[in-house]
Amino acid sequence: MDFWDELFGTQPDPPVAVTLVTGAAALLLVLSGEPWRLARNVITIVHEAGHALVAVLVGRRLRGITLHSDTSGVTVSRGKPTGPGMVLTAFAGYVAPSLIGLGLAALMIAGKITLLLWVMTALMLAVLVMIRNVFGVVSVVLTGAVLVTVSLVTSPQVQAAFACLVAWFLLFGGVRPVFELQAKRRRRQARDSDADQLARLTRTPGLFWVAMFVLISLGAAFLGGMWLLEPVIAR
Template sequence: MQPHSISQVWDQLTGTQAMPNSTVIWATAVLALLAVGWRTVWQLTRNVVTIAHEGGHALVALLMRRRLHGIRLHSDTSGLTVSSGKPHGPGMVLTAAAGYVAPSLLGLGGAWMLAAGHTTGLLWAVVALLLCVLIEVRNAYGVLTVLLTGGLCFAVSWFGNAQLQGAFAYLCVWFLLLAGVRPVLELQTKRARGQARDSDADQLARLTRLPGLFWVGVFLVVSLGSLLVGARWLIPWT
């Protein structure tokens, strides 16, 4: 981008940019699929999903007027968001339910912005969200992960040309849409083996008296629905 004045920055943020050609769009979809499906790569890229997951918990906790005590991100790609407030009721239910659906809903919002041509605006929105998460992170690994992710997004949005920005933005959105599905499937696999007795789904089961499998189904419907709608917006059908 490399604008030379505040007005140019504003024009980039609020203006629209042309979408990449169909080859780039399909190529970024394939790369995102590899980043999710290739186990070796997934062990690294899953950190981004954890940021979105814990950020979802944190955002909803604040919206529900709970007191947020911080976010921790770990090297095994697990995370923890701690908040205090009423230990039951709609606010606690929504806070617990927000994590697994957050990556998919962020991807869906990103797909909508790309379909509207707001590529640069999307990248800067991502940087702003990551800064908000960074403020609440309470461990060194978490700070490093968020800084690296945010730094990459900022570098592309500030120094990259329109073609690079477009390809990177589509790659990120495809990744969030696709990556939102896999953790839900992994969650149910662990639950079936008795390895996730304190998962979000099981916490929701205790809060609502609805079975954990019901909540896994909710997470899966949201993630798959977001993927289908988001793909409809991203793919050039004509």
């Protein structure tokens, strides 16, 4: 009973300094070189989870997820190759980190820090079931292990700081891959990207879909950042 009370209960907000420091750390990580390449694997997991979740919601049959060491990934589902369901499935990947980050920011300001951590853990478990390669399994297990360890072993203060860092990282980390995508498209290195698949499905220029990804990711980062900074602004 104590677990359920803690899971759905309200925890204190992290100190203002923690919110600012974790936000700065997440931004520096996203803007970095090699550290970003490693951390980007988490963004890829969430990206592919977005494809998978929407595929299931629109009635497609999910076949599996593959994650690669170059931070790319593939989600395979079966169903009608055209139509709204396929469009939504293709669209979901690049916006998933930003929208999930926005949801986590909402949980943070509501004081649902424990729930936030376990929601992310449940997401990792759901993805793990569908992973079809060794690198993917290792990546998801390690990410899930960190979440479980923080949730079960650390103090409420550490949990709050970590949850804030995760929310910031997904908000900022959802933006950079969109610009990386367009850079690859300019070099003609991403002919089968989500944007180009959407272009073929809808007969709309791929640049339009990249612009949509940009608007949503930047909008989520701005709104989620305002929510996380609310205690700072209110002072």
